[in-house]
Amino acid sequence: MASITTLKLPEELKFRISVAAADAGKTPHAFMIEALTVQTEAAERRHEFVSLALAAEQEVAAEGLVYDAGETFVWLRDRLAGGQSHSPRARPVTRRR
Template sequence: MGTTSLKLPEDLKQTIQQFAEQDRVSAHAFMLRTLQDEVRRRQQRAEFVADAMAAAAEIDAGGPVYDAEDVFDWLHARIRARGTDEVVPEPVPVRGRGSKPKKKAA
């Protein structure tokens, strides 16, 4: 494990010490945990953005697009069906692969 020195403003150092005492850990353990949490948060955000960009690219390439109301209905049905043998069919896309036929204007 590497060693890093930090020069902290006195008020920040005191605040860290107070939080560490509340958590019953050393200031070092508190700072290490805080840094680990921030790194994990940033990694999760980067993965989220990458997944969103991939989903957008899939839609742009003709992938399926669903009506939000259909998705919410499907989620609620899945929740109600938890622990049962009920099979909940997935919503049908409104655009893209396997989409519903377009309704004609009246």
């Protein structure tokens, strides 16, 4: 069941939404629902991305090993082309200051 929420929109924004919704063949209500859904999903993906990045940072800090991006990309390119290059090797993290 949907709940009722009231939004106080500036008149200019309300007009712009009406025009954009009409251009998209939607009601202003459907247009706003879609916009809110898109923004909510983007915020959720961003949150998940940051969570994964922080977990990866903790994993690197705990294990102390990383792979050189350049070596990894060369290896991937070679593998995708059917080549047999050496796998990149894990190296200790070096701290930059």
